[in-house]
Amino acid sequence: xxxxxxxxxxxxxxxxxxxxxxxxxxxxxxxxxxxxxxxxxxxxxxxxxxxxxxxxxxxxxxxxxxxxxxxxxxxxxxxxxxxxxxxxxxxxxxxxxxxxxxxxxxxxxxxxxxxxxxxxxxxxxxxxxxxxxxxxxxxxxxxxxxxxxxxxxxxxxxxxxxxxxxxxxxxxxxxxxxxxxxxxxxxxxxxxxxxxxxxxxxxxxxxxxxxxxxxxxxxxxxxxxxxxxxxxxxxxxxxxxxxxxxxxxxxxxxxxxxxxxxxxxxxxxxxxxxxxxxxxxxxxxxxxxxxxxxxxxxxxxxxxxxxxxxxxxxxxxxxxxxxxxxxxxxxxxxxxxxxxxxxxxxxxxxxxxxxxxxxxxxxxxxxxxxxx
Amino acid sequence: xxxxxxxxxxxxxxxxxxxxxxxxxxxxxxxxxxxxxxxxxxxxxxxxxxxxxxxxxxxxxxxxxxxxxxxxxxxxxxxxxxxxxxxxxxxxxxxxxxxxxxxxxxxxxxxxxxxxxxxxxxxxxxxxxxxxxxxxxxxxxxxxxxxxxxxxxxxxxxxxxxxxxxxxxxxxxxxxxxxxxxxxxxxxxxxxxxxxxxxxxxxxxxxxxxxxxxxxxxxxxxxxxxxxxxxxxxxxxxxxxxxxxxxxxxxxxxxxxxxxxxxxxxxxxxxxxxxxxxxxxxxxxxxxxxxxxxxxxxxxxxxxxxxxxxxxxxxxxxxxxxxxxxxxxxxxxxxxxxxxxxxxxxxxxxxxxxxxxxxxxxxxxxxxxxxxxxxxxxxxxxxxxxxxxxxxxxxxxxxxxxxxxxxxxxxxxxxxxxxxxxxxx
Numbered sequence: 155x156x157x158x159x160x161x162x163x164x165x166x167x168x169x170x171x172x173x174x175x176x177x178x179x180x181x182x183x184x185x186x187x188x189x190x191x192x193x194x195x196x197x198x199x200x201x202x203x204x205x206x207x208x209x210x211x212x213x214x215x216x217x218x219x220x221x222x223x224x225x226x227x228x229x230x231x232x233x234x235x236x237x238x239x240x241x242x243x244x245x246x247x248x249x250x251x252x253x254x255x256x257x258x259x260x261x262x263x264x265x266x267x268x269x270x271x272x273x274x275x276x277x278x279x280x281x282x283x284x285x286x287x288x289x290x291x292x293x294x295x296x297x298x299x300x301x302x303x304x305x306x307x308x309x310x311x312x313x314x315x316x317x318x319x320x321x322x323x324x325x326x327x328x329x330x331x332x333x334x335x336x337x338x339x340x341x342x343x344x345x346x347x348x349x350x351x352x353x354x355x356x357x358x359x360x361x362x363x364x365x366x367x368x369x370x371x372x373x374x375x376x377x378x379x380x381x382x383x384x385x386x387x388x389x390x391x392x393x394x395x396x397x398x399x400x401x402x403x404x405x406x407x408x409x410x411x412x413x414x415x416x417x418x419x420x421x422x423x424x425x426x427x428x429x430x431x432x433x434x435x436x437x438x439x440x441x442x443x444x445x446x447x448x449x450x451x452x453x454x455x456x457x458x459x460x461x462x463x464x465x466x467x468x469x470x471x472x473x474x475x476x477x478x479x480x481x482x483x484x485x486x487x488x489x490x491x492x493x494x495x496x497x498x499x500x501x502x503x504x505x506x507x508x509x510x511x512x513x514x515x516x517x518x519x520x521x522x523x524x525x526x
Numbered sequence: 527x528x529x530x531x532x533x534x535x536x537x538x539x540x541x542x543x544x545x546x547x548x549x550x551x552x553x554x555x556x557x558x559x560x561x562x563x564x565x566x567x568x569x570x571x572x573x574x575x576x577x578x579x580x581x582x583x584x585x586x587x588x589x590x591x592x593x594x595x596x597x598x599x600x601x602x603x604x605x606x607x608x609x610x611x612x613x614x615x616x617x618x619x620x621x622x623x624x625x626x627x628x629x630x631x632x633x634x635x636x637x638x639x640x641x642x643x644x645x646x647x648x649x650x651x652x653x654x655x656x657x658x659x660x661x662x663x664x665x666x667x668x669x670x671x672x673x674x675x676x677x678x679x680x681x682x683x684x685x686x687x688x689x690x691x692x693x694x695x696x697x698x699x700x701x702x703x704x705x706x707x708x709x710x711x712x713x714x715x716x717x718x719x720x721x722x723x724x725x726x727x728x729x730x731x732x733x734x735x736x737x738x739x740x741x742x743x744x745x746x747x748x749x750x751x752x753x754x755x756x757x758x759x760x761x762x763x764x765x766x767x768x769x770x771x772x773x774x775x776x777x778x779x780x781x782x783x784x785x786x787x788x789x790x791x792x793x794x795x796x797x798x799x800x801x802x803x804x805x806x807x808x809x810x811x812x813x814x815x816x817x818x819x820x821x822x823x824x825x826x827x828x829x830x831x832x833x834x835x836x837x838x839x840x841x842x843x844x845x846x847x848x849x850x851x852x853x854x855x856x857x858x859x860x861x862x863x864x865x866x867x868x869x870x871x872x873x874x875x876x877x878x879x880x881x882x883x884x885x886x887x888x889x890x891x892x893x894x895x896x897x898x899x900x901x902x903x904x905x906x907x908x909x910x911x912x913x914x915x916x917x918x919x920x921x922x923x924x925x926x927x928x929x930x931x932x933x934x935x936x937x938x939x940x941x942x943x944x945x946x947x948x949x950x951x
Contacts, residue, residue: 186809187825225601409811418808418826426807428602432793432800433562433822433838434810435785440819442812449563449809449825452794461809 157272157290158234158265158351159203161194162254164211165279169315169397172516173497177216179396180278183463183480183498185408185417186448189220190395191278192426195236199227200422201286203274205234207264209257211241211250226425237264253367259358265351273354275369277345281404282392283417283424286348289386293348299381300353300374302327303346305388315397317343317370321385330375330383341385343370344392353381391416402495402514405461405478409444431464439470455485469504484523491517529609531581531644533666533723535574536634539567539654540587540627545773547898548907548925549873553592555772556654559856559874561784561793562837563824565596566771567654568603568802571612575603576798577662579650581610583640585633587617587626602803615640632742635733641726649729651722651744657780657791658768659798665762666723675728675757676749678702679721681764691717692745694761702759707745716761718745719768728757767791775901778871781837781854785820805840805857815846824857831861845880862914869920872906879914887919890941899923899943907945 163180170179180191191208198206206229210217221238229236239261241250251257258265258275265273272293274286284303293301304319318339320329331338347369357373366372374383391413395401407413417424431450436442441456450465455472462468462479469487477494485491486504493510494517496502501521508517543555550558556567567584574582582605586593593614599605600612615637617626627633634641634651641649648669650662660679669677680694688709695704695714706713722744732751739747753759767790771777783789793800806826812818813830821833824840831848838844839856845863853867858875861867865878868885878884885904892899899905899921906912907925916933918924919940926946930936938944 187807408809414811418806423806428804428807430602430799430801430804433824435794435822436818436820437787438819442816442818444814445812446809447812450794457812 155202155204155287156270157203157274157286157348158268158270159198159206159286160258160264160273160275161191161198161206161208161278162257162275162345163191163208163217163278164214164251164257165277165396166212167279167396170401171398172518173398173401173495174213175518176213176497178210178212178214180210181214181217181220182279182395182401184281184395185405186446186461186463187429188424188426189217190281191217191220192424193281193283194276194278195227195229196422196424197276197282197284197286198274199229199425201274201284203286204231205237205268205270207237207239207261208278209239209251209261211257214240220427223427226427239264253372254369255358255361255372256367258354258369259362259367262355262358265355268351271351273347273349273351275347275349279396280344280346280392280394282344282388283390283422284346284388286346289346289348292386293384296325296384297382298326298384299349300377300383301348301386302374302383303344303388304341304385305344305392306341309340311340313337313340313342316394317345317374319343319385325384325386327378327383327385330370330378332370332375341387343374344388345394347374348386398495398514398516402478406459406476408446408461409459429464454487463498527609529643529645531610531646533579533648533650533662534581534583534610534641534644534646535570535579535650535652535662536637536641537567537570537574537582537584537652537654538630538633539593540585540590540633541653541655542588543655543772545898546771546777547774547895548905548923549774549777549871550589551907551925552589553908554586554588554590554654557589557592557596558771558777559839560657560771560777561781562822562839563804563857564800564802566657567593567596568800569657569659570652570654571597571600571603571605572798572800573658573660573662574650574652575605575801577660577664579662580605580607581644581646582612583615583637584612584654585615585627585637587633590614590616596803598803602801604801610644613640629741629743629747631733631736631744631748634729635737635742638730638733641730646726649724649726651720651724653720655772656719656768656770658764659766659791659800660721660764660768661798662721662723665721668762669723669760672700672760673758674723674760675725676752677723677760677762678749679719679764680716680761681719681768682715683717685712685715688712688715688717694718696761700761700763702753702761705749705753716763719764720744722749723762728752774871774898774903774905778854778869778901778903782835782852784837785822785835808841813846831863831865839874868904869902870904870906873908873910875908876906876910876912878906878912879916881915882912882918883916884912884918884922885920886917887940889920890939892921892923892941892943894923894943896921896941 224236393404434451443458447462448464463481480498485502490507497518500519501523539556605612769780808826817832823838826841830846848865853870862880864881866883902920911927
């Protein structure tokens with residue numbers, strides 16, 4: 155592969171509400187048995203990128219644990235492999251990452267000591283499958299300076315938290331409006347960029363001199379007239395999970411057979427850390443309808459239109475509807491949960507009731523648990 | 527390089543396990559699936575790493591491909607080590623006396639150089655066909671305390687069943703004073719589990735001294751040799767769950783025991799985990815008209831029909847309206863819409879056509895191997911295809927891609943054997 159990879163995984167989002175208390179968005183569990191960053195990492199793996207930097211900052215414990223071994227993505231290599239960069243303090247530098255550009259700039263040695271001519275930059279909070287080689291080929295064919303992966307969204311899609319672009323017939327980006335208050339364009343940036351390594355180093359060094367730290371504002375938007383920035387249209391499934399609503403919807407999308415087929419049955423596979431959990435177990439009195447369940451679950455009650463992540467225990471006579479139950483949650487007997495996201499590690503007392511009335515309710519319960 | 531391992535393990539995984547019938551037609555017994563997502567060898571391998579034994583030689587001979595693929599370099603068990611780890615040891619050509627592994631001890635004898643390279647004090651001999659969780663380190667402590675030359679793990683069995691086992695007779699200090707193979711009138715109920723710890727020097731000496739013995743075997747030759755030489759032999763009593771899954775019926779029973787509410791053999795304990803090579807991470811999906819009770823299910827399986835009292839592997843599909851009862855379906859099996867399955871063992875990647883009914887009819891003994899295909903169980907070999915709409919009786923064995931012509935009147939009576947490819951077991 156002619157590129158090294160950079161995954162931006164430091165971000166937190168207020169829109170994740172309580173869910174971001176204990177982890178970065180990239181470490182959010184997705185689709186039962188995965189973490190958000192697995193998608194970008196698997197894409198890097200299947201694009202045969204052999205050297206990947208993961209930039210983390212916000213509450214990275216859970217992410218570090220997930221990435222403790224890189225063997226699941228075949229990045230446990232002598233040559234290249236995965237590099238985990240958290241902000242580190244030294245004489246020359248004592249700053250947190252002040253923005254996406256700053257995060258890469260603070261680790262510019264990674265770029266400078268690489269020999270691959272290109273860099274693929276991706277964010278770790280999106281669910282999609284992509285061969286970055288196709289973007290790279292497009293980038294080379296267009297003789298672009300920077301290529302941005304974009305997706306045309308339906309008119310009804312709310313673009314206000316995305317970067318929107320307008321492209322000409324050739325695919326060159328004319329306008330780039332970040333987080334528009336009034337949406338003019340319905341094509342959004344997916345946060346995936348291809349750029350020549352030397353050019354990226356040059357642009358980052360210049361930005362640092364000018365105390366500019368953001369990849370989108372200070373490089374893409376600032377240079378959009380000066381540099382040839384092209385848009386590469388992504389046609390397959392792509393979803394960003396960085397709000398509670400999007401996170402919920404993205405997980406529920408996996409109840410759709412076409413999306414399951416696309417992610418789970420078509421090449422390439424999405425890889426994740428192997429949890430060594432026993433098969434899921436279903437006892438007497440179980441009713442399950444249109445739901446996804448993961449390894450290590452033990453179910454005694456009713457589950458409908460829901461996603462149960464790994465090692466969830468559902469007690470007798472429970473009813474779980476339209477909910478996401480994250481990893482390692484214990485739900486006591488006779489409990490009702492509807493329209494909720496139950497945070498991982500929670501213990502729900504028997505005979506309780508949680509319902510999201512206006513939208514999705516986040517349930518964080520750290521009750522005491524008696525384990526056998 | 528300085529190499530020192532206190533105890534290494536030698537895992538005998540070369541046997542066919544012919545009493546598992548068609549399940550071992552193209553893989554060794556230790557590679558057979560168990561409990562939805564595991565293979566039998568996962569249990570001794572996990573016991574090794576959980577006991578701190580990080581050097582394991584796996585001796586293979588019969589149909590080793592599946593086993594080799596599964597064991598690989600030992601990643602799932604953290605047995606990918608710089609020094610030691612897991613090594614697959616197959617028979618090899620020599621300048622003279624090239625031979626297959628002709629017996630359990632002969633296989634170990636042929637790998638003396640492997641063992642020697644780790645400079646061990648003790649060697650643990652294991653077999654790859656039992657389901658159990660055991661701390662070999664505790665057994666080693668017992669071995670050391672007693673200054674034993676050989677320690678044999680034993681398990682108390684009901685006196686009336688003792689005549690099926692190798693029986694150890696011990697004194698009050700658990701020192702073995704005598705032993706008898708399958709005695710008609712057992713003098714003790716301590717059955718050998720086929721797990722031995724040897725002092726390395728004792729093992730090496732007894733293997734070399736007996737190397738000319740044809741079909742050199744631990745139970746028949748090495749243990750008696752050690753006794754006759756006056757080596758102290760001790761019996762280490764094990765009281766946990768231990769199941770020999772050497773026959774189709776015991777295999778079926780051991781699987782079914784896993785679905786009890788609190789199974790005697792609990793895979794859900796955090797302590798002493800069992801590791802396996804996971805083929806996928808995909809969650810399981812239950813369709814809008816599905817039903818499930820008393821069942822365990824592996825990754826990636828999709829259930830649109832109904833499943834009761836069953837053990838279901840990974841990437842299995844059970845279509846709408848199908849009903850599966852008291853069955854074991856291994857990885858990749860596809861059950862068509864409207865099928866009825868009762869007491870079926872389907873090996874990997876079996877396809878059952880729409881509306882087929884399996885396990886229905888009188889309990890007539892199998893016409894080929896009534897000793898193997900019994901208890902009403904229908905056994906389908908790996909990759910078997912059952913055409914749609916056919917009806918199949920009890921104690922039936924089918925292997926290969928069968929077509930409607932193989933089922934006159936769309937029916938295969940109880941006790942029949944239908945083999946399109948592979949050998950009749």
